[in-house]
Amino acid sequence: MKMMTESNTPQWERLHKALAIEARAGYSDIVGKQYRFSEFLCLTFGTVPPEATPQQKQRWRDLAVEFANYEKKAKLERQQLVVKASRLLKDVQEGKPDPTPETKPLQTKTPIPQGNPNLNLDQSLEDIPDIGRTRSRSLSRLGLKTVRDVLFYYPREHIDYARQVNISDLEAGETVTVVGSVRSCNCFTSPKNPKLSIFQLVIKDRTGEVKLSRFFAGTRFTNRGWQEKQKKLYPRGAIVAASGLVKKNKYGITLDNPEIEILDSQGAEIESLNIGRVLPVYPLTEGVSADVVRKAVLKVLPAADTLKDPLPSTLRKQYGFLPLPEAIKNLHFPPDHETLSHARRRLIFDEFFFLQLGFLSRRQQQRETQKSALLDPTGKLIDQFKQVLPFSLTNAQQRVVSDILQDLNSETPMNRLVQGDVGSGKTVVAVFAILAAIQSGYQAALMAPTEVLAEQHYRKLVGWFNLLHLPVELLTGSTKTAKRREIHQQLETGELPLLVGTHALIQDTVNFQQLGLVVIDEQHRFGVQQRARLLDKGHSPHVLSMTATPIPRTLALTLHGDLDVSQIDELPPGRQEIQTTALSGRERRQAYDLIRREIAQGRQAYVVLPLVEESDKLDVRSAVEEQKKLQETVFPEFKVGLLHGRMTSQEKDEALTAFRDNETQVIVSTTVIEVGVDVPNATVMLIENAERFGLSQLHQLRGRVGRGEYKSYCILMSGSKTDTAKQRLGVLEQSRDGFFISEMDMQFRGPGEVLGKRQSGLPDFALASLVEDQEVLVLAREAAEKLVLVDRNLEDYPLLKAELERRYLKLMGSTILA
Template structure:
């Protein structure tokens, strides 16, 4: 028998048989009963035996040596005491004790341990780091990471909190944790169902229970017996192991999903892993660049953090409670606690917002010092005449915004103003006043819209007004005939044509204005930065008026238009009534069709909209065409139904819309091409199919196509989705008609990129900042930037800050202006 490792089963069996046979000191194959006991108790007690039990163990050896001199009663008592002692000792030794928590790693400890003999500098190439090397350094360049500074400022996109150690019995599905336990069993074998899959099993036990962990290795190299045996030798029975991962509940119980595992040197020793027992950074990756490579490169670079200089003045950091930049960089990668991570993230998010706002405000100040724009007369013949022919009274909000615009135009500093207004708020009228101010001052104006439908709608609105003022206006789109296009070009150059309305054709064509003084851009977020800049370049510092019918929350406005003056038309014209909005399921379709029949019977008209299928415009068109056929032949055979989709020619679209306006079609089936630019006061129902596939702001835009007349209007949102989130989103439309509130909710539900619709929206790429979660930090950063610009517009007294601004602002904005 091995020293310190008794054969519990043979001992218990010998004692049991001796007791059953009357304590006669039975003769075994080799020894008598008392001799066998003397041999066992004569050896050292098992490893881990408490001191008091070690004495008892030795006493039993002496008592069994005298066993033959004891009476039967004394023998029975001794055997009973021995069995009880062995039972309790075995229970003590085999029941896991609560293990002290391992010493979790600290960022500073990692830095000190991994620091190379040669000092690491911020400008040093990653290829030159011993831990990275040339080959892996070349891989990191795929992420734009060339130097030590690059990788230190390459922030994690997320963090997984493995720093919290819990007992096995306290594991809760969905949490990320670290457990520490003793290995009770380890096995590694090839899956019987898949010969290319190796399964690693580990059973850990702590003082509260046990858990089975699995890892799976795909590939024939993992199915070799040698590899599997090596895995088992890494985790010997009785060794102490730390494991981190996401807690999952499966049919076999609680486990950790694909855990990270490390064998500890001893109870309470430090965890050496870069993953286990810490708040683990998760980085954006690309093909060929794994997370471990980035973590190793960052750890090798941490030493250089002490060389970073903080551009933010100490007074500003203290005023806003911001962590120092060095500490923030260290703790964003390898935070010592979740609290330090939160402080680090807040500081770095502040930086992202702050430099953007500082750049906006500095540019705004520079714009105000430009004094070469045309000065327009705010009061003049054309504006007075237009005011007189308007058949309605302007709202207070419209008049306020017009006054703000005319004041801007009466200055040598170029206007740069955004007008936000809800659907039907009357932005077009406001734009006309600005255009007339330019025209009566001897300048030309251009209005650019993102789609032909919207450009045509503006053109149609302008024609009756401008005819009464005896002013020519033309439309230039991709569908404009060659002869007409050339005539427009000629009239612009001679100055005969004062106003041109168009689409991207305004910047794609060789369009040359004689004297461009005002640029109006509608739904400006749909244009790319360069597209807007090209139009502005056709004049000499022209005044710029941008408009959007998609109201955006203040956080988005500050991020997109921080250098603009923003006006809001926050009042609808009188007579615009609320549109009754209802979310319907497929089972309630009959009710929707009944309402449509009733409205059409009273002479009203209806829109039926289908969502755009982004993957394929062909499918988008096919769905609309098939539904149009079904509705025409089976559902509403007595009504005339028009069809409108994005693949139709501009002429065909125009014919359908004109027929709908003239009530030749009672129903129009359309894709989202109908979203803007269609004004049919007689339309009272907007039925939107698969409403869950639209954003709230887009649904609100579509809803705005009805309710433009005096009749009660309805918006029906058909959705077959049973997801609670979908129902919650669509309920917002049922409860609110306020575009600004709806946009705020859309931002929270879907995020800014989706709300704005395209990646050309000019939205900066933030590494950490979230416009939804970090609104308070954005407001703080704006306030701090305003204070600094007021104190020193050129930042001459803050050279470090000025240099950082130049680098950051260009990077955030892609080197392009926004407006």
């Protein structure tokens, strides 16, 4: 690690990267090129950025001291310190102001009634006074039918009206409460809309005054009698409290659609549910108002005291968590923001903890009930393969191979995911597992999501297997009928030890004699049932999953918590550096000139676009139109090819073969070339409308170049001028670490977008966020691991076991258990 050199502008990306790498390394104080992690952070935080606020500068200096003592800290303390540093970086980057000093806290009457012996958790809402049949029908539209349902119906957010400020200190964008005396009040029908009534109230305190407005649509509000009644409610000199979001319009500062309550006197208690407190905001549906939900919650909240806490008291004390009843009550109606924070942390931990406990219990059950073939990790084929390999494995590859072979030398089914960056050498690692199966008398299958990727694997494997005198075949939707029959027959007789293919492998007609190993590439692109159908073709075969799309650790824990995960976090030597540059449309000529220079030296180029055909909704060039334009007007002296997902398999093969053989110098493509295309002679990747792609996908596309001996380039063409787009593309310009890029991608877009909406597989958390609550997820995983280690069947924790069955099934549904 190098220390920051510019004293006045922090190199944010390098700092974020250092923090992400340290988290991935298990907070081990990793050693960089020049400094240990703790030394680098200590030196970095020793230089205060000028744009930081006074409070942020003090926090910055405090972190320098804390990182100086990093080596002495326990692992949990290190985790918390890394999270604290990440948050401060984000605050300074986003220019968040220091919180305004608060005035004396508001006196709000506690809304939670104390005790109600007549309530029980399974009681129907219809039977509760003040809710009754009508309101319970409304609440049932939200899935709320019992007292327990309401208690666990968490607010989606909170509005903090608990902070009272002087009128002169109102700042746009804040949610606050002001208290003042009425200077004037008016209520009248809008001169522009006869069905709209406008209520205006001017209040003042010792520092200034503010005009508040509320709007009422409907003819009943334009009634003169109703309007006069409103004015009488707020006589001149009356003391009122008003809460709302501060907005600035052409008339000055105001509160947007404020909640208003008349007080008995200055400093009197506020009785309203909505004013002067941290207000819960619940998910609603048409016909169910916020007040109906809030009042129902208040009515049943005393029943929270009857909840039995499933978390062992030792675990609660270890992590400093609130008891469950207290956390539930303070999540719904907290007295202040700090109490809310403690309540949220406890309940977020519960969501993560029971998910991780479910994963680990499920894996333990599989290990106890399923038996797989014992595969020989030290046989003749593996020795021969090591001898014919023209290169040495990296340390990371050797580590992962060791993990895999150790798994295979057990009757417990292997279920391992190998994450590796673009070009890290995952396929060669998989070959060791395949050869272990073959030399033990079993067959292996490798399934890839696309024909392009399956073919790429097949080509590579044929080259290696020919040297070992082993047959390997390819089965896809394009395989001819006669060849397909031949493959089926050889599989059933056991003559064919390895079959590579696409979804064609899971067809009913494909039967293995003795399938011992399944390798699934880009496994996240297959559904649960598709993967299961392939596994059913053997008797509890070992499973090795691979992905060239690194995902953040928190996503891996959430999606693959029941898998063992290995990471190939080291690129083989000789991989060329890829120079990445973001350009605007006005700089397009530079990109075309670069392509011409490279082709003049015998190289080739990719041009990638997001769509196949023109779209009225998206201002994006289509691959078809772009290929025609480039061929006819930009590069008429070169041959420009075309590749996209709607072409037939034969057309794709012809296009790729022509590009591999350098018959076409430029290929215009959609993201079909994201993985699986290996043309070492290609040195330029030009990505149009780069702002429309995720960072991880851009990184995958970039990985199509830099695969040979020549210097390579990636050009990110962007039509967006937003700061966010520039920041996102800046990450690609400055980093080649796929794991770091995936972390940043999740920060920018969220986990659902990173994984893809079609098949994200994410559980439906009520409170937890994989972006904001990563630290709590790590704690939950550690706590679950410790508990399973001590009592794997949870026999000593019956409450915990019962809650696990309820929560895990509800949280994951068919995503994991199908």
